[in-house]
Amino acid sequence: MRLKIDGNSEFETTVIDSLNYLTNHKDYASIKFEVDSLQKTLFKMGYIENELKNIIRINDTTFYSQIHLKKKFNTIYIYYNKKDVDASVLNFISKHVSDNYFELECSEIENALKYINSKISEKGLPFSKLRLTDIKIKDLLNLEAHLIVDSSEQKRIINDIVIKGYEKFPRSYLKHFLKIKPSQVFDLNKIQNKTEQLNSLNFAKEIKSPEVLFSKDSTRLYIYLEKAKSNSFDGFLGFGTNDETNKLEFDGYLNLNLTNNLNFGESFRLLYKSDENDQKTFEVDASLPYLFKSPIGVDLLLRIFKRDSSFTTVNQSAKLYYQINAKHKIYAGIVSTESNNLLKENSTTSIADYKTQYYTLAYQYLKPQSYNVLFPIKSKVYLETAFGDRKSSNTLEKQSQLTIDALKIFNLNKKNSIYLRLNGSNLISDTYFENELLRFGGINSIRGFEENSLFASLYGLINTEYRFQLNNSIYIHSIIDAAYFENKASNTKEKLFGYGFGFGILTKAGLFKFNYANGKTENTQFKLSNSKIHLSLTANF
Template sequence: MGQNLYLRIQSNDEKETKLLDSIYFTKTHKDYYTLEQELNTLKAKLNRLGYIDAEWNVLKKLNDSVFESNVTLKKPYKYIHIYYNVSQLPTSTIRQLRKDKSKAFFIVNFQQIEKTLQFINQQISEKGFPFNKAKLENIQKKEGSTLKANLVISEQNHKRYIDKILVKGYEKFPKSYLKQYLKLKNGAPINLAKVKQQTNLLQELPFANQIKEPEILFSRESTILYVYIEKTKSNSFDGFLGFGTDEATSKLALTGYLNLELTNNLNYGETLSIAYRSDESEQKSFAANLKLPYLFSTPIGAEFELSIFKKDSSFTTAQQSARINYLLNSKNQFSIGLKSTKSNNLLSNDNLNPFIRDYTTTFYNARYLYTHHLKNRPLFKRNAQVRLETGFGNRATKEERQRQLHFELDAFKIFNLNLKNNVYLKASSYGLFSNTYLENELSRFGGINSIRGFEENSLNASFYALLASEYRYSLSPNLYVHSIIDVAYFENKIINQKTKLYSFGFGFGLNTKAGLLRFNYANGKSEERIFKFSNSKIHISLTAAF
């Protein structure tokens, strides 16, 4: 085995010795080359701290294993005045660096010189000059602990723009998403840092992933941007079975729900959703929704929806809506739209229920949607969402015409405490404001997607507010268990009902090859109802991607 060599740094000044002791450097080395490199590294560290006038003695060999260098650090420089040419720096950069507008220089802390030059290079690159570099020349001493220098920008080549964008891997990736979602377009000044930031948004798309970071090919005549994308499974099938006890017959009752979502099958970024539900109380519903984003490569999109609801032999309600969406960015969306509703009374005698009548409504709506996704998460990819909608319109029956207002709020947020623990909170609310109310226009809630432990859509309300919560613990990246604590308050103006609801339970989620399997066991009660285990509900759902 070879003998280790030791590096010793000495100073005749006590304060300088303490400073040298506070700066970490490797003292033990296997050979002379690494020892000499470490000494040069230490000199560079001291230079960055302002000790550029330090005087170093020749490295001496004291014996076979110890080498020593003596240094006199002298006083450090604390500031440098950097003089610049206004025509070579972006105006925004000058504003950020210069504190005194009357001076043709900006003052930089000596230890921040390297970071300042990096910042200037980044700003120049963002303006379309990726090959230009900033450096300091003619460095001179000023007064006291201050230096002055001239900022020199290397010879400016012609400004670079994106001439062409090539997608590799998923060549049919929607061009409208390149332009509007990723904000990449031909003719834009080249800025690789910004391009990388924008392409990272691909990880938030349900139908595409980024394979590797983008690359830029520079030639004398053109600048080509290469983006590497792969298409992912984005269609989903969601369904569940619910088991409970029919309060009237005390027999086992089954509920069912199927939801099919087809995304980007035409390579346009479109989404078609179809949902069918059969509830415990002979309620059936069908809904279809079509979203067309970035029409004609603009930030404008369109959305169309059709829903049909039938309650046993009492009534049917059909709704049609159309919206124009403005997609501000990957997270925020604003919409305006029109919703038309037609409801028919199926009862043979109106006196059987005077609050069920034929009616039509027309509402003018405005909506705001916020969505935040997390990258590279097998579970809980959507970290937060807020959907707020409000509208006004008229309800028309044979007898009267009624002015109405309504609002809807759906929001949730996942608070990640650490890698294994998180808290899920969901808030929902609905309100219909009118002088009179009909039973077949009230909102229906309850079940796995609202307050658990109650029958699906078994609660009718002119107003409700709901808070659902889960404490989740991840046993593995694909398995978690959770608690269920839900509370709600609702009003039914027809029967002057005001009720508080509570639900408690537990569940788990398992991400399998077939999809996400969820199991919920919850027991719901109201203020008037006594707690009974027989009122518990079990919900099982499976969301599969294909």
């Protein structure tokens, strides 16, 4: 069946046709519904006096209807009570707000009333209703009406929070991470937005939206969670050709993360790394959130680094942090370092015994994309500044250090994305020892170079990848890295580049990554023998 609708004039017909009403229908009930819907649309546009003339059956397949639009009203003056609606709310929807009325375009009435009602609901009145009464003609082009707010209840507050599915979920995360707690004014929209942030935690997931049980005198909030696999075992194997011996050399590391095994939200990490250059790293760190149910947490770290038979360096740090909200965190702490020269004969003055003590301030921003298993972090920024003294051979020297680590994923569409990471650090001092210099290079730094093979007093690098997801478990990517560093101990400056490709596969065992990269300096030629292959597997359990 076909429907044709005309107006009372050529202009009215043009207005009706511009609404793109449905012309083909299966039965008369569908035609009647379409005409009623069209009238409601015209009413919202300001044709509040529009009149349906008729619906006539022309033949077996065609129906004809006529709607007289009549006069269009542009603006409505809505009178309101200050006790019901704040003028500050009205300023977001109207350019003209007075003490007792505000103006709206007729086409904006529905959205404006929804907005006002949502703001009233945020104040703990979820059952409030809005309606316009005494609608009448003010003048030739304008209407007027009164806004009535029906809200006989008192404000609703959260009386109790019940967690279903993962009953041992650490309650401190509700109060300090999500900012949801009893005695808080009830606002379901805000609660739903906040609980979605639980998916950024690697030890708990939201399995469905929160629900509310209203009784006469109480409001009970139900949150549905499940405990997720949050422990991980990460490692990689790297191999390449030694430039001096032309022999194949291996390097790698093991990284164990244990998270929330005590249902406290705590984390523990153990790292052991053995590099190609006979460098060994042992690292242990622990994070304890929300101590004594406060918003304060602590990060503890012990790192031991040994370079062949030259020196050892021991770092210890303790940092207190405050979780501002789910994305922002600030730190303050202390870091101490002690390094010892292991050379029997002090044939060089660039390695020396020293001790340092720094005070640090840091800030972290973290935005997840929990829907993507392969790339769960969308953006991250970590900024840190440290200042203190270095003591060596009875001399005391002021030092400071600046560090930045930032990444961003630009999602072009569901399958294509661009990954950018910026990492750098600067050690500011009057003199430098070789064993206190910053170390970088490798799979987690500039790819195509040996792990921790580069020493610098200042460095900055950028990692870029173009990523293409074949499906939810396989992706391929390019590798284009660049870095600049300075070593003031040896008075050298250098530019570095890394090129290559890689892929990742999410298996039952975990995420397997393969990287092939070739590194070169600014003034050297490309050599295939300088290529590095890195394999890693991250398994969750």
